[in-house]
Amino acid sequence: MTEKQQTVCAVIVTYHPQRGFLEELLQAVAPQVGGVVVVDNTGGEPMPPPTEVAGVEVVSLPSNAGLAAAxxxxxxxxxxRGxxxxxxxxxxxxxxxxxxxALLGALSLLGPRxxxxxxxFHELREGRDAPFVRIGFPFNRKLHCSPxxxxxxxxxxxxxxxxxxMAVLDRVGVMDPELFIDNVDLEWCFRARAIGYELHGVCAARMDHRLGDARLALPLRLGHVVVHGPRRLYYMxxxxxRLYRLxxxxxxxxxxxxPRVLVKLFLFGVLVAPRMRNLRCMLRGLWDGLRGRGGTGPYAA
Structure with a gap:
């Protein structure tokens, strides 16, 4: 590990993690950084410290504080810890x-802005590399790494x-806890870009990603959709x-x-069960977003 890598702390947020996957993640990242902290959002009994990786700090929260707060x-x-x-x-x-x-090397070359x-990142379930994105209208531009x-x-x-x-976080600020989960990264990136910062994907840095959500084949050969539970649809x-208003x-x-709002209302309110509960949660989410509600949502929405 280089001296520069010693300046990096990995912050891992968990919620009911599968122990084997978590151990694999810790074994992969710990040799690359100077410190690791696991912030566990599960609640209940504190998470026991990992058995296979030394030097990992676990912070167990008494209840789910949300991704951003964690x-x-x-x-x-x-x-x-400096x-x-x-x-x-x-x-x-x-x-x-x-x-x-690779990330540190790119960051040093790209400069202070x-x-x-x-x-x-490689999506294991779909077997493909996800593109980086430039926002456009009516469609985003998807940018892939190339030789x-x-x-x-x-x-x-x-x-x-x-x-x-850390110096960027001092200027841009930390994550918005009022979002709880979903679009936390998007909001922070928008905030950074608004004050003149840039964001870059690094082609030499690779990461596998396991999306935990199931995929469902839609009727009428409309393709596949990632299935989210009603509560997650509320936050989405x-x-x-909330982002529209910022x-x-x-x-x-x-x-x-x-237009994605209408698509999601149709997909999860008409095609994907539990349809009525999905629809109620999505409509409640839209209403709460319009009236500025943040933080923890109604669990039984």
């Missing part, structure tokens, strides 16, 4: 060997695998409306996201 707790933990960078990870990700070194860098291309400028990065200097709808959200993104 990330902020991990960031504060890293700040108190780390210069945080690497955000979730329990479904697996960094490849050399990922952190770079808010964050993220890896090229000779080292970094890809983009408009947002998914939070897992993102490397952020509520938080997109001054740093690009109006282009709002314009091209609005």
């Amino acid at each position: 990330q902020n707790i991990g960031i504060a933990w890293a700040r108190r 780390f210069d960078h945080v690497l955000l990870l979730d329990q479904d990700s697996l960094p490849a060997e050399g990922m952190v070194a 770079t808010a964050a860098v993220g890896p090229r 000779g291309r080292e970094t890809v400028p983009c408009d947002f990065l998914i939070s897992s695998g993102t490397l952020v200097p 709808m509520r938080n997109r409306v 001054p740093h959200t690009p109006r282009t993104w709002v314009a091209q996201d609005l």
Whole structure:
């Protein structure tokens, strides 16, 4: 491990993690960073410390505080211990060997106006690399790594695998806990871009990602859809409306996201069970977003 990698603290947020996957993640990331903190959102009994990896700190929260709040707790933990960078990870990700070194190398070359860098991640369920994205209208531009291309400028990065200097967090701020979950990374990226920062994907940095949500084949050969539970659909709808209201959200993104509201209402309210509960939760989410509700949502929405 290089001296520069010692300045990085991995912040891993978990919620009912599968122990084997978590151990695999810790074994992959611990040799690449100077510290690791696991912020467990499960609630109930505190998570026991990992048995296979030394030097990992576990912070067990008494109840689910949400992704954003848990990330902020991990960031504060890293700040108190003098780390210069945080690497955000979730329990479904697996960094490849050399990922952190590649991210740090790119960050040093890109300069001080770079808010964050993220890896090229491979979706294991679909067997493909996810693209980086530039927001456009009516459709986003999907940008892939290609031979000779080292970094890809983009408009947002998914939070897992993102490397952020502590100095950037001092200026941009930490994650918005009012979002609880969903669009937390998007909102932070919009905030950073609004004050002149850039975001870049790093082609040499690789990460496998296991999306935990099931996929369902739609009728009439309409393809496949990632299935989310009613409560998650509530947050998806509520938080997109919250983003619409923020001054740093690009109006282009709002314009091209609005049709997605109708698509989701149709998919999960008509085609995907439990239809009525899905529809109630989505409509409640839209209403709560319009009236500015944040934080923990109604669990029985």
